[in-house]
Amino acid sequence: MLSKNTIKHIQSLRLKKFRQKYRKFVVEGEKMALEILQSTELELEGLYALPEWLEKYQAQLIVASSKIHSLSAKDLERISSLKTPNKVVVVCNIPTYSLELPVLNNSLTLFLDGIQDPGNMGSILRIADWFGLPYVFCSLGCVDIYNPKVIQSSMGAFLRVKPIAIEITDLQSQCPDLNIFAAVLDGLNVFTTKLPKNGLLVIGNEGNGISELVRAAANYQIMIPKGQEGGAESLNAAVATGILCSALLNR
Amino acid sequence: MLSKNTIKHIQSLRLKKFRQKYRKFVVEGEKMALEILQSTELELEGLYALPEWLEKYQAQLIVASSKIHSLSAKDLERISSLKTPNKVVVVCNIPTYSLELPVLNNSLTLFLDGIQDPGNMGSILRIADWFGLPYVFCSLGCVDIYNPKVIQSSMGAFLRVKPIAIEITDLQSQCPDLNIFAAVLDGLNVFTTKLPKNGLLVIGNEGNGISELVRAAANYQIMIPKGQEGGAESLNAAVATGILCSALLNR
Numbered sequence: 001m002l003s004k005n006t007i008k009h010i011q012s013l014r015l016k017k018f019r020q021k022y023r024k025f026v027v028e029g030e031k032m033a034l035e036i037l038q039s040t041e042l043e044l045e046g047l048y049a050l051p052e053w054l055e056k057y058q059a060q061l062i063v064a065s066s067k068i069h070s071l072s073a074k075d076l077e078r079i080s081s082l083k084t085p086n087k088v089v090v091v092c093n094i095p096t097y098s099l100e101l102p103v104l105n106n107s108l109t110l111f112l113d114g115i116q117d118p119g120n121m122g123s124i125l126r127i128a129d130w131f132g133l134p135y136v137f138c139s140l141g142c143v144d145i146y147n148p149k150v151i152q153s154s155m156g157a158f159l160r161v162k163p164i165a166i167e168i169t170d171l172q173s174q175c176p177d178l179n180i181f182a183a184v185l186d187g188l189n190v191f192t193t194k195l196p197k198n199g200l201l202v203i204g205n206e207g208n209g210i211s212e213l214v215r216a217a218a219n220y221q222i223m224i225p226k227g228q229e230g231g232a233e234s235l236n237a238a239v240a241t242g243i244l245c246s247a248l249l250n251r
Numbered sequence: 252m253l254s255k256n257t258i259k260h261i262q263s264l265r266l267k268k269f270r271q272k273y274r275k276f277v278v279e280g281e282k283m284a285l286e287i288l289q290s291t292e293l294e295l296e297g298l299y300a301l302p303e304w305l306e307k308y309q310a311q312l313i314v315a316s317s318k319i320h321s322l323s324a325k326d327l328e329r330i331s332s333l334k335t336p337n338k339v340v341v342v343c344n345i346p347t348y349s350l351e352l353p354v355l356n357n358s359l360t361l362f363l364d365g366i367q368d369p370g371n372m373g374s375i376l377r378i379a380d381w382f383g384l385p386y387v388f389c390s391l392g393c394v395d396i397y398n399p400k401v402i403q404s405s406m407g408a409f410l411r412v413k414p415i416a417i418e419i420t421d422l423q424s425q426c427p428d429l430n431i432f433a434a435v436l437d438g439l440n441v442f443t444t445k446l447p448k449n450g451l452l453v454i455g456n457e458g459n460g461i462s463e464l465v466r467a468a469a470n471y472q473i474m475i476p477k478g479q480e481g482g483a484e485s486l487n488a489a490v491a492t493g494i495l496c497s498a499l500l501n502r
Contacts, residue, residue, distance in 0.1 A: 132480030229383030
């Protein structure tokens with residue numbers, strides 16, 4: 001049985017305020033739990049699971065046995081933030097990633113300028129993971145990467161992608177030669193324009209696009225060309241991120 | 252004031268059963284309401300709005316004055332399926348689109364094989380609208396295009412894109428020479444393989460991918476190449492759709 005304090009602690013991590021205070025976040029789901037056990041980047045604080053799950057994965061759990069806790073279905077419901085709780089809830093320390101300038105300069109990376117929707121943020125982390133982008137930078141106005149909905153929709157991408165919360169001016173002062181591509185609705189055709197191979201691709205907020213501050217910092221304003229009969233005003237932010245990354249990487 | 256029957260009728264359209272029975276669906280939001288008034292494809296059954304909204308858009312509303320109804324904020328809450336209702340709710344007839352084979356044969360089009368998430372469906376409609384794809388075919392296992400969440404997240408794309416519910420075998424029997432591209436995780440690199448320009452791009456279900464039936468029907472199995480350091484198991488279905496459409500169209 002879990003103590004009231006443990007339950008309260010885990011529940012508190014639904015809020016950004018407490019995730020930042022304790023530097024911890026929650027992950028739910030069998031597959032991600034097993035991946036975390038094998039991760040060298042993430043440090044486990046505790047794993048809370050139904051007895052049948054613990055029994056099934058005994059062998060994998062040995063590495064962290066002191067941090068494994070059995071719990072009842074009722075307690076699982078209490079600590080889960082899912083409508084239909086899975087069998088296991090994991091609490092991890094939020095990792096701190098340092099920025100390696102040579103890696104940054106020789107890669108395509110992302111800067112998210114105020115992405116608000118957790119589902120979009122999760123999808124974008126999956127894109128970064130799929131293409132192996134070393135960093136995803138997030139402006140301070142973005143939804144928190146460690147928000148439970150982001151973590152769920154990232155499908156484990158947070159285990160490999162390194163998110164760093166930073167403002168673009170700070171990033172530029174650390175790395176002044178960085179090429180910056182701003183995704184806009186009226187820029188250069190990303191498929192036909194000769195562009196440098198590496199750089200920082202900036203994706204704007206779902207409703208307002210890229211802020212003036214960031215637009216002014218960009219070397220290239222790029223866009224996804226519309227079809228002849230195209231009518232939509234914009235694409236979903238994660239969809240646009242996927243198209244631009246794939247276009248920049250496959251030239 | 253709205254009659255109880257009108258309120259019940261509009262509420263019933265939250266369910267697919269009643270949308271299919273009455274061949275009607277609901278759209279909420281000021282921008283989409285104004286677009287519907289100008290649409291030549293969609294037939295309006297009724298527009299229900301707060302008095303201040305009706306006053307503001309008097310001029311645009313003349314075209315449909317007999318179908319315009321003023322309502323109270325309380326009734327708006329009753330008929331809206333949004334947490335925070337907008338100022339206007341529209342009921343439209345579900346259009347029936349006919350299939351023009353020459354258009355189908357000379358275009359890129361989409362076939363959605365069991366897409367379940369309303370947000371993904373809405374994002375995919377936006378992609379089809381952006382690139383001007385003439386048709387989006389949906390297997391009978393897909394979430395209903397006229398589901399309120401799909402309509403909201405399509406951002407008006409349903410006004411221009413023509414969705415048709417059909418099974419792939421029926422489509423093939425109507426159009427036997429159609430090139431079929433199946434999006435898979437282990438196919439031909441869409442960026443480097445020579446592929447025909449036109450055809451039907453098939454996108455599978457979020458969890459299970461493309462069904463065996465559809466895979467067997469495909470002429471080409473294509474994929475989005477992973478990055479060298481790429482780790483994710485898959486991309487979000489709407490993101491994958493966007494990347495594949497843009498890659499097929501920009502060659």
